[in-house]
Amino acid sequence: MGRFIAKRLGLSLITLLLVSIIVFAISDVLPGDVGRSILGRSATDAQVAQLDHQLGYDKPLPARYWKLVSGYATGDWGTSPVLNTEVRPLVLRRFGNSLILAAFAFALIVPFSIFMGIVAALHHSRWPDRLISIGGLSLIALPEFVTGVILLVVFAVQLGWFPSSSQVPTASPVDWFRQLLLPSIPLMCVLFGYIARMARAGTVDSLRADYTRTATLKGLPRRTVVRKHVLRNSLLPTISVVSVQIGYLVGGLVVVETLFAYPGIGSLAYDSVQANDITMIEAIVLFTAVLYMLSNLVADILYAALNPRVRLAS
Amino acid sequence: MREYDYHLVEEVRAGRLTRRQLIIRATVAGLSASSIGTLLAACGGSSTTKSTSTAASGPIKRGGTFRLGCAVPTGDVDPVFLFDQGSIFTAQLAGESLCKRMADTSLQPRLATSWRQVGSAKEWEFKIRQGVTWHDGKPLTVDDVVATMKMLTDPKVGSSALSAFNGVLSPDGVSKVDAQTVRFSLDRAYVDFPYTVSDDNYNSIILPVGYKKGDFAKGGIGTGPFILKQLTPKQGATFVANPKYWGKDAKGGALPYLAGVQVKYFNDPQSNVLALQSGGIDIDPQMAYASARGLYNDPNVRVLELPSSEHRTVPMRTDQAPFDDKRVRQALAYSIDRDALVKGLFGGKAKVGNDHTFAQVYPFAPSASEVPQRKQDYAKAKQLLAAAGHPNGITVPTLVVEEFLDVPEYAQLIQDQAKGAGINIKLHQESQSIFYNKVWLQTPFAIVDWGGRGSVSPLIEPAYTAKGIWNSSHWKDPQFDKLVAQFDAEPDEGRRKQIVAQIAKLQNDNTPTLISFFITGLRGVRKNVQGIENGPVDHIDASKVWLSGPAA
Numbered sequence: 121m122g123r124f125i126a127k128r129l130g131l132s133l134i135t136l137l138l139v140s141i142i143v144f145a146i147s148d149v150l151p152g153d154v155g156r157s158i159l160g161r162s163a164t165d166a167q168v169a170q171l172d173h174q175l176g177y178d179k180p181l182p183a184r185y186w187k188l189v190s191g192y193a194t195g196d197w198g199t200s201p202v203l204n205t206e207v208r209p210l211v212l213r214r215f216g217n218s219l220i221l222a223a224f225a226f227a228l229i230v231p232f233s234i235f236m237g238i239v240a241a242l243h244h245s246r247w248p249d250r251l252i253s254i255g256g257l258s259l260i261a262l263p264e265f266v267t268g269v270i271l272l273v274v275f276a277v278q279l280g281w282f283p284s285s286s287q288v289p290t291a292s293p294v295d296w297f298r299q300l301l302l303p304s305i306p307l308m309c310v311l312f313g314y315i316a317r318m319a320r321a322g323t324v325d326s327l328r329a330d331y332t333r334t335a336t337l338k339g340l341p342r343r344t345v346v347r348k349h350v351l352r353n354s355l356l357p358t359i360s361v362v363s364v365q366i367g368y369l370v371g372g373l374v375v376v377e378t379l380f381a382y383p384g385i386g387s388l389a390y391d392s393v394q395a396n397d398i399t400m401i402e403a404i405v406l407f408t409a410v411l412y413m414l415s416n417l418v419a420d421i422l423y424a425a426l427n428p429r430v431r432l433a434s
Numbered sequence: 435m436r437e438y439d440y441h442l443v444e445e446v447r448a449g450r451l452t453r454r455q456l457i458i459r460a461t462v463a464g465l466s467a468s469s470i471g472t473l474l475a476a477c478g479g480s481s482t483t484k485s486t487s488t489a490a491s492g493p494i495k496r497g498g499t500f501r502l503g504c505a506v507p508t509g510d511v512d513p514v515f516l517f518d519q520g521s522i523f524t525a526q527l528a529g530e531s532l533c534k535r536m537a538d539t540s541l542q543p544r545l546a547t548s549w550r551q552v553g554s555a556k557e558w559e560f561k562i563r564q565g566v567t568w569h570d571g572k573p574l575t576v577d578d579v580v581a582t583m584k585m586l587t588d589p590k591v592g593s594s595a596l597s598a599f600n601g602v603l604s605p606d607g608v609s610k611v612d613a614q615t616v617r618f619s620l621d622r623a624y625v626d627f628p629y630t631v632s633d634d635n636y637n638s639i640i641l642p643v644g645y646k647k648g649d650f651a652k653g654g655i656g657t658g659p660f661i662l663k664q665l666t667p668k669q670g671a672t673f674v675a676n677p678k679y680w681g682k683d684a685k686g687g688a689l690p691y692l693a694g695v696q697v698k699y700f701n702d703p704q705s706n707v708l709a710l711q712s713g714g715i716d717i718d719p720q721m722a723y724a725s726a727r728g729l730y731n732d733p734n735v736r737v738l739e740l741p742s743s744e745h746r747t748v749p750m751r752t753d754q755a756p757f758d759d760k761r762v763r764q765a766l767a768y769s770i771d772r773d774a775l776v777k778g779l780f781g782g783k784a785k786v787g788n789d790h791t792f793a794q795v796y797p798f799a800p801s802a803s804e805v806p807q808r809k810q811d812y813a814k815a816k817q818l819l820a821a822a823g824h825p826n827g828i829t830v831p832t833l834v835v836e837e838f839l840d841v842p843e844y845a846q847l848i849q850d851q852a853k854g855a856g857i858n859i860k861l862h863q864e865s866q867s868i869f870y871n872k873v874w875l876q877t878p879f880a881i882v883d884w885g886g887r888g889s890v891s892p893l894i895e896p897a898y899t900a901k902g903i904w905n906s907s908h909w910k911d912p913q914f915d916k917l918v919a920q921f922d923a924e925p926d927e928g929r930r931k932q933i934v935a936q937i938a939k940l941q942n943d944n945t946p947t948l949i950s951f952f953i954t955g956l957r958g959v960r961k962n963v964q965g966i967e968n969g970p971v972d973h974i975d976a977s978k979v980w981l982s983g984p985a986a
Contacts, residue, residue: 151871152868153871156870161596161874162517162598163596164597164903167592202508258698269704277708277712280713283712284708284714285503285698285709287800378701378702379705381701381702383668387701390701
């Protein structure tokens with residue numbers, strides 16, 4: 121197990137390095153100019169060139185990349201020239217905010233989706249299954265900005281039950297729901313479809329498996345069969361799907377946070393790309409990549425813990 | 435009375451200036467409210483000045499937090515470098531300029547109590563208000579004003595105001611006369627100079643001696659009604675009332691009425707509007723028609739309207755074929771149905787333009803008898819094209835436009851309407867950041883958006899004169915440049931009006947750009963917001979705002 125984790129960590133470092141190079145190169149060819157973003161359109165080309173020079177943006181690409189990456193090695197994430205502020209505290213705070221939103225959405229939707237997936241599997245090909253499967257697929261097809269705007273108009277503007285722009289909630293659980301429920305629904309809509317489908321497929325497979333038949337034949341009550349024999353096996357693929365969805369979440373957060381004016385990492389990413397703020401973009405993408413890898417690693421470890429074949433093969 | 439005062443009264447008596455125009459021009463020249471009252475009395479007739487703020491209902495209620503929603507600032511909020519909506523609204527709550535431009539384009543004293551020309555429009559003296567303190571308690575001095583103006587005009591600092599001061603004021607031209615007076619020796623005569631040191635030039639906020647880039651965002655800097663407590667980048671800002679604010683209301687009561695202001699930034703204009711409708715914010719101070727449209731049916735929200743000089747130009751490169759032929763440019767101008775544009779793009783919330791920069795909001799705007807209004811006339815357009823050697827129609831260079839509010843839709847309407855005259859237009863769209871990084875000054879055919887200004891020179895000089903740095907159409911006419919210089923130097927209001935008519939005629943006839951409309955500024959406020967002015971929409975003054983009833 122230790123070797124397994126060490127190997128995965130090593131691979132992750134290489135991936136991170138590659139991601140940082142790719143993001144830096146892409147940000148550099150993004151149309152627009154940092155000096156222009158800072159000074160605005162009323163500045164002359166000479167002013168823009170002067171500022172670019174002051175900021176070192178006229179240096180060759182490898183030199184700028186090296187400055188940034190060597191900074192990361194010493195824990196310095198750099199300073200955003202556009203916001204004139206240190207990158208690390210801002211990214212960490214925004215990230216924390218997003219984590220609260222994502223965790224809230226996950227905490228509500230994962231158990232619910234798995235439960236519905238299992239219900240669908242247990243009623244395979246009958247109406248509860250149809251309802252859950254078709255409903256899930258339809259929800260995946262709805263883009264976040266559509267569900268988000270509908271929710272805002274109905275629940276924030278018409279009914280006035282929720283604020284239309286969400287703050288980071290206070291410690292009170294009532295406030296969690298007030299601030300976070302509306303923005304998490306568009307995320308949950310998409311997640312529900314994927315997770316429920318995987319849970320259903322896994323459960324259907326397990327129900328048909330020989331060990332389930334054996335368990336049933338040896339006279340165990342159905343409830344025990346499902347809990348002890350079916351679920352443990354059917355949840356394996358679901359865990360992988362859930363961990364992959366963390367990647368989706370970052371993309372979904374860009375839309376949802378922008379729509380609900382929630383101060384998370386997604387809206388910060390959106391802003392930074394608009395402003396050609398390479399230092400900020402790099403920090404956000406790398407941090408997201410680290411998180412994505414960690415979540416995959418955790419999923420793999422969980423998977424290994426649940427499945428001896430994986431554990432032993434490594 | 436000074437000579438200029440007599441002159442104003444004469445102009446009104448002769449019917450060349452209305453009473454409203456007299457007030458506006460007198461404020462620009464630096465006349466105090468009481469002298470303007472004397473002038474109005476001298477003109478005879480009733481002397482009423484119309485208040486533009488929303489009528490207050492019942493007694494004023496103090497306290498409460500006013501919540502303002504606007505676009506996310508592009509960068510750090512710093513008065514010296516800001517240029518975008520979110521930064522302007524944030525900075526103007528805490529910072530003040532020497533004077534303030536009002537909704538009717540008149541100027542009101544702020545940190546300056548009065549100003550005057552010394553000898554000619556090339557020399558100006560501003561008296562600085564005494565007894566004003568900075569948010570940290572130190573007194574405001576003339577040295578602060580001198581330091582700010584030197585900083586803004588210094589090319590090495592590279593402030594965003596450089597273009598506004600270009601050819602007007604250099605660091606050496608700013609000097610302290612005495613403990614109450616600052617003197618500006620301009621590079622050229624400029625009658626409308628006070629606008630340049632008013633909030634019409636949003637970088638002109640007075641900052642303390644020794645100000646360093648980035649200080650403002652840390653809070654506690656300014657003389658204004660509200661003190662910046664905390665600014666969270668890209669998220670919002672918190673202000674508390676300045677207990678020592680110098681400003682007083684009409685009854686001598688302390689200002690501001692509010693206990694504080696909360697600014698919230700929105701990436702998406704739609705979210706901003708929804709927040710206003712749901713009561714999450716109290717004001718969306720500047721909105722596009724597309725966003726405001728839904729608010730007209732909302733019982734909780736009022737939409738304030740103010741005609742402005744905001745417009746779009748459609749520059750055509752006059753130094754390249756086919757637009758080097760005036761007749762081709764005019765043919766395009768005659769193919770445009772301006773009324774349809776005003777209706778289609780702005781639901782009627784705009785005023786028809788006539789291919790010159792003088793919007794009707796300016797007191798000296800030329801009348802239709804001086805410059806006849808252009809209307810859609812396909813026969814005339816075809817005739818002009820034929821005369822220019824394109825009897826079978828013409829395919830012109832691609833129209834390059836930015837992704838910004840109504841602009842892409844405007845481009846499509848131009849494309850449609852031009853077809854009727856046999857002009858084929860292809861469209862190309864770019865993001866704003868690309869468009870305003872060189873493209874707009876080079877491409878042969880484009881649409882450029884221009885914000886409103888209290889005085890017309892900042893809209894004309896950079897865009898139409900030979901030396902203009904934003905002359906997208908590359909139009910050069912020595913006669914035009916001469917007239918513009920005369921306009922800036924001419925103190926006589928009657929002669930100014932004549933010069934304006936000539937400038938407008940030249941613009942209209944040569945048609946270096948189309949100006950089809952001037953957009954009405956729209957501001958959305960919750961019904962319980964009192965004392966907010968309806969404009970200018972790109973500026974905010976919350977010192978007299980108060981909230982009636984529960985802040986729902």
